[in-house]
Amino acid sequence: MKTNTRLIHVETPSNPTVKISDIAAISEIAHANGALLSVDNTFASPYNQRPYELGADLTIESLTKYINGHGDAMGGAALGKKELIDQIRSQAMVNLGGAISPFNAWLIMRGAVTLPLRMRQHNESAQKVAAFLQTLPQVRFVAYPGLYGHKNHETAQRQMQNGFGGVLAFGLNTDHDGHNSFVSKLRVITNAVSLGHDESLIVFLGENDERQYLYGDEFRGGFFRVSIGLEDAEDLISDIKNALLAYKTV
Ligand SMILES: Cc1ncc(COP(=O)(O)O)c(C=O)c1O
CATH class of the missing domain: 3.90.1150.10 (Aspartate Aminotransferase, domain 1)
Incomplete structure (x- = not known):
């Protein structure tokens, strides 16, 4: 941690080496130092791992992977408390883009059921x-x-x-x-x-x-x-x- 650290981002299991980060332990370190923890949960999927329940503030999912599950659509999701997600909606989505196409959203919703x-x-x-x-x-x-x-x-x-x-x-x-x-x-x-x-x-x-x-x-x-x-x-x-x-x- 540095005095100006605002956010820790981990990917667990990590790509491509499938290393594991201890989400609960890292969230304690982040929060004790006034930082947020964001976890890329793509390799696990929400079925296997729920970072929010382990102390993460933000969970990132590539919907392109397991959640869609059929290799035919691209999308992503950021999940967390409303005040954090509101910032993404009002700033990142406006300034960086990142709105999913309707057809991709439809395919992903269909795939996610299974x-x-x-x-x-x-x-x-x-x-x-x-x-x-x-x-x-x-x-x-x-x-x-x-x-x-x-x-x-x-x-x-x-x-x-x-x-x-x-x-x-x-x-x-x-x-x-x-x-x-x-x-x-x-x-x-x-x-x-x-x-x-x-x-x-x-x-x-x-x-x-x-x-x-x-x-x-x-x-x-x-x-x-x-x-x-x-x-x-x-x-x-x-x-x-x-x-x-x-x-x-x-
Ligand atoms: C862990 C992880 N997160 C996010 C992504 C990005 O996914 P997308 O293809 O939806 O941009 C990848 C892509 O390989 C990944 O491995």
Whole structure:
């Protein structure tokens, strides 16, 4: 904290390393110092985590991801007490724009109805795929808040009431070309950015990623961020197994 700190913003689980910030602990620090806490809840979704109940003043949700859930609309939401949201309405919306298009709003409202059902499946399948990846000798590391071995597993258990979300990260014991070769052999999981869609998506963050220095040691050497979709978990596991049989190792 600095004397002029007005707002702390955290993203938990974080993109792309799925690190966990302790929302209740950080809110105490923020409030003891006269600052607000804002939490980007996109990776968890409101089904798994409710930052407001843990002391956050503002919750940010990318509606583009789990809340819409079908990868076909873009939107965002800021939630909090009326006096804070009124400032966004009267200042940010007027000066910066950010009003959602009606068609996107309609798609998102339609998708949001099934959020709890979809999240239950994302949580369950991601846990299965993460546990499977952990057993493979070709896998350098797996990061998923639902694994006992995750550094912040206890904090995640405390604040993510219904599950740990559908995003995980992992790296292979190979180089840049080996990672890309693995992705090119996948047939069910699609090589694309974004997350929270019905289909599983994988993106490679290479060792030349400019933010590597922020990620921590295990992530150096390149890794994947995977958003586990709504396919049967066994199909995803088979897809990974088949790609590992065919990819070009170092
Ligand atoms: C944690 C998080 N918050 C917000 C966003 C922004 O989402 P949008 O695509 O709706 O602008 C992203 C995009 O990847 C994200 O990962």
